[in-house]
Amino acid sequence: MRQIYYTIQILLRGRGSNFIKLMSLTLGLLIGILLFSQIAYELSYENFYKDPENVALMRCRRVKDGIPDKDYDYSTFRPAAADLWEALPDLIESASLSVNFYQPDCYIDDKKLEDMQVMFADTLFFQTIGLEILRGDPHELATPLSVFLSQSKARELFGDEEPVGKTFSMNKMLDVTVRGIYQDVPGNTVYPHNTVISLPTLEEYFYGRGTWKSNDLYNVLFRLKGPESVEAMNNRIQKAVERYTETKEGTDVMEFSILPLPDIHLSSPDNVRRLVILGVLGFSIFFVSIMNYVLAAVASFSRRAKAVGVHKCCGADGTHVLGMFMWETGILVATSIIACLVLMYIFREGIEDMLHVRLAELFIWQNLWVPGLTVLLLFFVAGILPGRMFANIPVTQIFRRYTDSKRSWKRGLLFVQFIGVSFILGVLVTTIWQYHDLMTRSVGFRTERLAVGQLLTTESLSGQGVEDDIRRQPYVESVARNSNSLLSHYSTTGLTDIQGNFLCPLHFQNVAKDFPQTVGMRLVEGAWPEHVGEALIGRKVVETMKWGDALGQRLPVNAQWVGLDSQPTVVGIVEDVRNMGFFMEQTCTAFILSDKRNNSYNVRLKEPVDENLARLNEFIKEAYPKAALEFITYTDIQRENYSNVYRFRNTVWITSLCIFFIVLMGLVGYVNDETQRRSKEIAIRKVNGAEAPSILNLLAMDILKVAIGAVILGTGFAWYVSGVWLEQFADSTLPSPVWFILLALGVLVLIVLLVILKAWRIANENPVQSIKSE
Secondary structure (H helix, E strand, O other): OHHHHHHHHHHHHOHHHHHHHHHHHHHHHHHHHHHHHHHHHHHOOOOOOOOHHHEEEEEEEEEEOOEEOOOOEOOEOOOHHHHHHHHOOOOEEEEEEEEOOOOOOEEEOOEEOOOOOEEEEOOOHHHHHOOOEEEOOHHHHHOOOEEEEEHHHHHHHHOOOOOOOOEEEEOOOEEEEEEEEEOOOOOOOOOOOOEEEEHHHHHHHHHOOOOOOOOOOEEEEEEEOOOOHHHHHHHHHHHHHHOOOOOEEOOEEEEEEEEEHHHOHHHOHHHHHHHHHHHHHHHHHHHHHHHHHHHHHHHOHHHHHHHHHHHHHOOOOHHHHHHHHHHHHHHHHHHHHHHHHHHHHHOHHHHHHHHOOOHHHHOOHHHOHHHHHHHHHHHHHHHHHHHHHHHOOOHHHHOOOOOOOOHHHHHHHHHHHHHHHHHHHHHHHHHHHHHHHHHHOOOOOOOOOEEEEEOEOOOOOOHHHHHHHHHOOOOEEEEEEEOOOOOOOOEEEEEEOOOOOEEEEEEEEEEOOOHHHHHOOOEEEEOOOOOOOEEEEEHHHHHHHOOOOOOOOEOOOOHHHHOOOOOOEEEEEEOOOOOOOOOOOOOEEEEEEOOOOOOEEEEEEOOOHHHHHHHHHHHHHHHOOOOEOOOEEHHHHHHHHOHHHHHHHHHHHHHHHHHHHHHHHHHHHHHHHHHHHOHHHHHHHHHOOOOHHHHHHHHHHHHHHHHHHHHHHHHHHHHHHHHHHHOOOOOOOOOOHHHHHHHHHHHHHHHHHHHHHHHHHHHHOOOHHHHOOO
8 A cells, every 4th residue: 555655646746747658658558459459350350140150152253374363253143052052062051142232222201311231132141141030031031122120220210110011212213111120230241231122122123133144243152061161162162163054265264162251351452451551550659659658757767766765775675666666557557548438438430430430349348358458568568667677776876866867778769759650650641642642533534523313213204304404403514414423333244355265344334425525534536426326435445455446346245235236336435434443453444325224414513512412412302302313423432432541541640640749748758858867968068168059959969860760760661561551552653752751851850840949948048057056
């Protein structure tokens, strides 16, 4: 108890330095816990299913000339579930089909429902994937227009009312009926859903029933009889598939395999890369926070040496002194934990948006070992390192001034902090530049003030009539129709060489006349299409097909798919449209003039865009109340497509801000300690003729000897990590090295300015004030 009493007295006497320690620990602990918990959360994907290691997903990839594609396609063919179950009954317990790429808009009484994560699935979906059904019979999913809701979604939509038997609308076209309730699915899954609609609904009303040769849009899930069945099935699946369909296309081969569901998330190099970088960021701020605490403790050696000597004269040994310092660290760590909880509560919404996960899911009991281990590590490292130093102070220090300044320790700790802040600021430069580049780089058409919406209705509306009604609005500049959003996955067919070997998919869609000019495509060669059946292609098609003269060539598109009598003819070449964004390589694209299936409306609005977008959506709601047509700007679509990059940028922003303040506080404490410890030396130099600038230069050079090497190392490491981060983006390059050099110089200038500001008073002080006690 006496140790606790002395500890409290010491903390009360050192309120200023303890506030710095508390701030450092709180910021480091908060960001460290959040980042480490996020990593643990993502490493536990799919672990909520029953025996998740027994659930596997079918996948395929193309092998061309013996070289397999880098990426797998996890959407395959409908018959695979039943046929492979029949072929491999000794390995497969059950098989299921699901589709989640199509996300319809859902309504109740004309009110659009938010956060509807839709999965279309068959009757064996819940059994195969391992989800508990709370109410209802899964065989209802054999009936079109049947739906199961998760427990929380049912409560959200219908409150305390009985949800079974309730209905809501899909796209204001089809009414679906709730037939059952199933357990909630947390966010750490590659296939999030809170609404499961019967698969026959999708097949009968939208996409038709797939075969081994068409509509490869199904996720085929297998529940195996044991984890060991994964390897056995991968050894036999290729031959099993070949019993039902041809896997060769010319010299190419479609290679099939399965992957356990828990392994899918980390099978993506981009996810692994991001988690590694998050780990580096978390370790950086956590380690810098601990080092700053140790630095503050070491800086107080000269002031606390006599007190330690007194304790030792009174019978305390090194263990007691260490224990007293551990109590001091424990109280500060406990206080910082409370501060972290308060900050998490206050900024809960911002934190959840940044991490894209609810805190309640992040800190479930299975993951609480992460914050617990983080706190313990912080406590022991921050307590034992300086505590051992204090415990080794000799008892004789009570009789004389303690002269051991621990300068090597302090400089080493500052060195580590300067590396940390330079590294994170370098990564911040890259993330800011990359997000700005993604949002401003050309996508092949003008996105400024351009909005898009798709018309879905059971009414027999004239597409041209709706277009004319929109065009007449005073806030509309122009309007044109096409098949679907330009920034999406189009209909596809295969491009082949002369020998019939597959080259790559061709993404194509129908467009109305004047559509390319309205959306701002850039014509490179040829002319705009004027007649039905004429087409525009991107540069990538010309390059892939190796056409010397592309104009007049026929596109290998099934004429019936686009409502034509013959294959479309190329009349013009345009700049490539990045329909799949910048995470993927440039696709081959084509735009075919047709008057069929043009249900998407592209509207260029006048300023102010946000206000006029709201007016346009309100007009559509009043003019066509039974139609599902809602407009969104292409800029917002881009923001949604790159939301992960935006959140990562914000994570780096917050981490950079916190580590900057931690290092700032550490540097201020170091300069204060050095000027106080060297005050008499500075006074004697001034008596001997030294001017204030030379004193400031002396202190600044002392810091620069530590800072220059640290900043170079930190910036160099940031350059390397930035290159790793940018590998996930196609056609992306690192910012110019000039930016990293300017960053390093900026950090050094900031350090020198801070030293000058903090040392200004002592450098200009009358030397008599410092040596009058001698």
